[in-house]
Amino acid sequence: MLIDLLFVTLGIVVLVKSADFLVESSSDLATKLGVSAVVVGAIIVGFGTSMPEMAVSTTAAVRGDIDLGIGNVIGSIIANLTLVLGATTFAANIPLPRYFIKFHIPLSMNAVFWFFVFAQNGFMRYEGFILLGMLIISLWLMLRDGKKGRSTFAAPSQEPLTQSQRTEKRAQILDGLVIMSSLVGVIGSSYFITEGAIGLAEKWGVGSGFVGASLVAIGTSLPELVASIVALRKGKSEIIIGTILGSNVFNGVAIGAAIGILGPGEMIDAKIIGWLSALTILLAAVTWCLKSLSPKPVGKLAGFMLLSIYMFWLVVVGI
Numbered sequence: 001m002l003i004d005l006l007f008v009t010l011g012i013v014v015l016v017k018s019a020d021f022l023v024e025s026s027s028d029l030a031t032k033l034g035v036s037a038v039v040v041g042a043i044i045v046g047f048g049t050s051m052p053e054m055a056v057s058t059t060a061a062v063r064g065d066i067d068l069g070i071g072n073v074i075g076s077i078i079a080n081l082t083l084v085l086g087a088t089t090f091a092a093n094i095p096l097p098r099y100f101i102k103f104h105i106p107l108s109m110n111a112v113f114w115f116f117v118f119a120q121n122g123f124m125r126y127e128g129f130i131l132l133g134m135l136i137i138s139l140w141l142m143l144r145d146g147k148k149g150r151s152t153f154a155a156p157s158q159e160p161l162t163q164s165q166r167t168e169k170r171a172q173i174l175d176g177l178v179i180m181s182s183l184v185g186v187i188g189s190s191y192f193i194t195e196g197a198i199g200l201a202e203k204w205g206v207g208s209g210f211v212g213a214s215l216v217a218i219g220t221s222l223p224e225l226v227a228s229i230v231a232l233r234k235g236k237s238e239i240i241i242g243t244i245l246g247s248n249v250f251n252g253v254a255i256g257a258a259i260g261i262l263g264p265g266e267m268i269d270a271k272i273i274g275w276l277s278a279l280t281i282l283l284a285a286v287t288w289c290l291k292s293l294s295p296k297p298v299g300k301l302a303g304f305m306l307l308s309i310y311m312f313w314l315v316v317v318g319i
Contacts, residue, residue, distance in 0.1 A: 010192070014185050025178040028171075038104065039142050041231070041239035046246020048183040049223030050076075050255070057255050061123075061263025069259050070119050071272040073251050077112055078277065079221040080244050080251070081284035082310035088228045088240060089303030095237055100245075101292040103145060107138060108245040109285055111252030116281070118256065119273050121266065128260020135253040142246070272317060280313040 053076045057069035088094060114134065118127040224247050231239040267273065287306060291298045 014188070025176075025182065038238045038242040039145060041242025042104070042142055042246025042249070043139065043242075044179060045227055045239060046224070046243045047250045047254070048179075049227055049243060050247045050250040051183070052223065053221075053251055054255050054258065058258040058262060061259040061265070064263070064265070066123070066259065066263060066265040067267050067272075069255075069263065070123075070267055073115065073255050073259075074119075074272050074277055075218075076221050077115075077248055077251050078280055078284065078310060078313060079218060080224055080247050081281065081288065082306040082313075083218070084221060084225045084228055084244055085240075085288075085298065086303040086306030086310065087225060088232055089298055089300050089306075091229050091232050093297035093299045094232065094240060095297040096241065096288070096292045096294075098292055100241060101289050104241065104245045105285070105288055105292065107141060108248045108252075110134075111138065111249045111256075112281060113252075115252040115256040116273065116278065118260065119267070120270075123256070123260040123264045123266075125261055125264045128257045128262075128264065131253045131260060132257035135249075135257060138249050138253060142249075276313065276316055280309060283309055 053072060057072045059069075060066070060072070061069035085094070111134065114131065118124075118131070224243055227243050228240040231237065231243070284306065287302065287309075291302055
């Protein structure tokens with residue numbers, strides 16, 4: 001038990017510090033490259049912080065436990081839409097501009113929808129390749145949107161670089177290295193936190209099914225949660241939305257593609273992809289859309305509603 005407690009404690013310390021570096025460096029890189037903080041948050045932070053889900057779900061599917069793989073993805077998607085945003089509002093209000101309902105929310109929910117549809121009857125290999133195609137298209141759309149209207153983004157010049165340009169180039173490389181190192185810290189620490197939490201739960205006599213539905217999904221969603229809170233504290237709210245929605249794009253199409261191509265199969269216990277999960281995702285999506293249409297930021301009341309939705313889902317699924 002002492003080792004499990006040590007894993008959880010040290011993991012949280014490393015996770016928070018790594019997320020701090022990750023958010024700061026990602027924001028700096030977005031400015032230097034002339035793309036929006038949202039797209040950097042979606043592609044770099046969002047996809048990067050979803051690597052724990054990728055590792056857990058793909059490994060489980062390859063080993064023949066597709067229930068764990070799909071369950072972890074569904075749990076992480078719901079946690080992102082409810083737990084992550086809901087908990088972050090208790091640090092400060094989060095502005096959700098109307099623009100997000102036109103592009104980022106539909107792109108995210110499209111990925112979630114197709115993962116959910118394909119998972120209903122078990123993943124076939126061809127469905128994995130369809131999701132892989134969707135991933136490529138989603139990445140292209142996000143990159144195109146991130147460059148739209150950014151006059152600071154110019155085509156590379158064929159002329160020799162000046163001293164200031166060389167300095168700027170070195171700064172971009174340094175930001176990239178810091179981001180990669182931070183991602184290693186975020187992913188590694190989340191692994192130890194999850195392992196420690198599962199070990200503690202087993203010693204306390206909690207059922208393995210409930211552990212899989214709660215601690216594994218929450219543990220693999222910790223990077224998104226901590227990165228979002230850190231970004232909010234630094235006044236970089238755009239990165240929060242990019243992280244959450246980008247993570248769901250990655251969970252839906254990238255991890256779905258990996259499961260379908262590498263470990264296709266049918267779920268034995270289909271409760272996790274039943275009507276309750278579909279209703280939970282729908283309620284969370286409607287809440288996001290309503291707040292995007294509202295001029296007011298996402299505050300504690302909306303955050304409490306999202307947390308209530310998550311807790312209700314978690315309790316009913318865990319029974």
